[in-house]
Amino acid sequence: MWLIMSVLSAFFAGLTSILAKCGIKKTDSDVATAIRTIVVLLFAWLMVLIVGSYGQITEVSPRSCLFLVLSGLATGASWICYFKALAMGEVNKVVPIDKSSTVLTVLLAIICFGETEHLGIKLCCTAVLAAGIFLMVEKKPDEKKVVSSKWLLYAVFSAVFAALTSILAKVGIVGVESNLGTALRTGVVLLMAWLVVFLQGKQKQIREIDRRELCFISLSGLATGASWLCYYYAIQNGIVSVVVPIDKMSILVTVLFSFLVFHEKLSRKALAGLCLMTAATLAMAIWG
Numbered sequence: 001m002w003l004i005m006s007v008l009s010a011f012f013a014g015l016t017s018i019l020a021k022c023g024i025k026k027t028d029s030d031v032a033t034a035i036r037t038i039v040v041l042l043f044a045w046l047m048v049l050i051v052g053s054y055g056q057i058t059e060v061s062p063r064s065c066l067f068l069v070l071s072g073l074a075t076g077a078s079w080i081c082y083f084k085a086l087a088m089g090e091v092n093k094v095v096p097i098d099k100s101s102t103v104l105t106v107l108l109a110i111i112c113f114g115e116t117e118h119l120g121i122k123l124c125c126t127a128v129l130a131a132g133i134f135l136m137v138e139k140k141p142d143e144k145k146v147v148s149s150k151w152l153l154y155a156v157f158s159a160v161f162a163a164l165t166s167i168l169a170k171v172g173i174v175g176v177e178s179n180l181g182t183a184l185r186t187g188v189v190l191l192m193a194w195l196v197v198f199l200q201g202k203q204k205q206i207r208e209i210d211r212r213e214l215c216f217i218s219l220s221g222l223a224t225g226a227s228w229l230c231y232y233y234a235i236q237n238g239i240v241s242v243v244v245p246i247d248k249m250s251i252l253v254t255v256l257f258s259f260l261v262f263h264e265k266l267s268r269k270a271l272a273g274l275c276l277m278t279a280a281t282l283a284m285a286i287w288g
Contacts, residue, residue, distance in 0.1 A: 014253020
C-alpha cells in the first residue's frame with residue numbers, strides 16, 4: 001500500500017506544478033503559495049474528520065508535536081530559501097542544487113533510520129538519480145542573468161531544509177495517524193507562508209487576483225493536499241529512501257502535462273536525464 005501511495009503522491013505532485021503554473025501567470029508566487037496553503041490545510045483537516053482521527057489530537061506526544069512543527073518549519077524555510085536563490089542566481093545553477101535534496105534525503109535515511117538493506121544498490125541508484133537531475137535542468141535562452149554571491153548559500157539551504165522535512169516528518173508521525181500529522185504540520189507551513197506575504201507587504205495584491213487564476217491556485221492546493229496525504233502515509237509506513245525518489249518522479253507527470261498543455265518539449269539531454277531518473281527510481285523501488 002505504501003508503494004501505491006508513493007506513486008499517487010508523485011502523480012498529484014506533478015499535477016500541482018501544472019495547475020500552479022496556470023495560476024501564477026499574473027499572480028505573485030508568494031501570494032499564490034499562501035492561498036494554496038489555505039486550501040491544503042482545509043483539505044488536510046477534512047481528511048482528518050473523514051477518517052475520524054481528530055480525537056487523537058490530545059494523544060499526540062510532545063516529541064511528535066515537536067518534530068511535526070520542525071518539519072513544517074523546514075518546509076517553509078526550504079520554500080523561502082529556494083525563491084531567494086532563484087531571485088539572485090541563475091536557474092540552471094539553483095535548481096540542480098535544490099533537487100539534490102532527494103540525494104540528501106536518501107543518505108540521511110540510511111544514516112538516521114539504518115535503512116541499509118541493499119545499501120550498494122541504493123547508493124548506485126542515488127548516484128544515477130543525481131546525474132539525471134543535473135541533466136534534466138537546463139538554462140532557457142530568455143532567462144535573466146543575476147550575479148550574486150549569496151545565491152549558492154540559499155540554494156544549499158533550500159536543499160538541506162527540503163531533505164530535513166522528510167526526515168523530521170518521519171520521526172514526527174511515529175504513533176500519529178498520518179492524516180492528522182499532515183494537518184498539524186500544514187498549519188505551521190501556512191503561518192510561514194503568510195508571514196512571508198505580510199513581511200513583503202504583498203497582502204494588498206489578494207484583491208487583485210484574477211478569478212480564473214484563483215480557481216487554478218485552489219485546484220493546485222487540492223492536488224498538493226492529496227499529494228502530501230499520500231506522501232506522509234507512505235513515509236510513515238514505508239522505507240523513506242525508496243518513497244522519496246518515487247515521489248520525486250512527479251517530474252514524469254509534469255513533463256507529460258507540460259507537453260499536452262503548454263506544448264513544451266524536452267531536449268535530448270533532458271530526455272536522457274529523465275530516463276536516468278526513471279531507471280534509478282524503478283531500481284530503488286524494486287530492489288531498495
